Amino acid sequence: SALNLCETLAEARHLCSISLSDCNLTPAALRPLQAALSGRSMRSLQSLDLSSNVGLRDVALPLLVAATTHARLSVLDLRRCRLTTDSSAALLSPLRSLPRRGLSLLTDDSSAFAAM
Numbered sequence: 424s425a426l427n428l429c430e431t432l433a434e435a436r437h438l439c440s441i442s443l444s445d446c447n448l449t450p451a452a453l454r455p456l457q458a459a460l461s462g463r464s465m466r467s468l469q470s471l472d473l474s475s476n477v478g479l480r481d482v483a484l485p486l487l488v489a490a491t492t493h494a495r496l497s498v499l500d501l502r503r504c505r506l507t508t509d510s511s512a513a514l515l516s517p518l519r520s521l522p523r524r525g526l527s528l529l530t531d532d533s534s535a536f537a538a539m
Contacts, residue, residue, distance in 0.1 A: 429455035437467045444500070445475035453479070460491050468494035474529075475503040488514060500529045 432441070448456070460468070471491065473479065479501075488499070501514075511530045 429459040432456070432459035433462055433464070436464050438465065439467055440470040440472070441468065442470075442472040443476070444472050447478055448473065448476040449478040461493065463493055465491070465494045469496060470498040470500075471496060472498075472500040473504060474500045477503065477505050479504045479506075496526055498527050498529065502529050502531055504530075506530055 428443075432438075443456075459465075460471075468491070471494070491499075501511075506514075511528075514528060514530075
């Protein structure tokens with residue numbers, strides 16, 4: 424279950440990459456995931472793959488992005504999550520304000536592909 428996974432993530436140390444591609448994540452599953460990702464143990468996280476989770480909603484993703492402020496993400500993969508063009512663009516703003524360099528946001532909207 425998503426809760427078990429999040430408990431495991433919360434206890435993990437030095438993860439460089441997390442792939443949750445095609446896991447049928449829903450906005451409800453993002454709440455515990457957000458808590459796990461916001462922990463200081465996620466500082467080494469460089470890649471987060473949430474692709475092919477069509478159940479994700481535009482409204483939940485900014486919360487998830489905010490949870491990764493401790494991480495040193497270089498890749499955030501949101502392809503095939505059925506994001507709208509507006510939400511893809513809205514994700515860029517908070518990502519640009521975080522102290523990161525070289526972050527690639529991958530979405531299906533080619534205008535939202537960005538290297539920051």
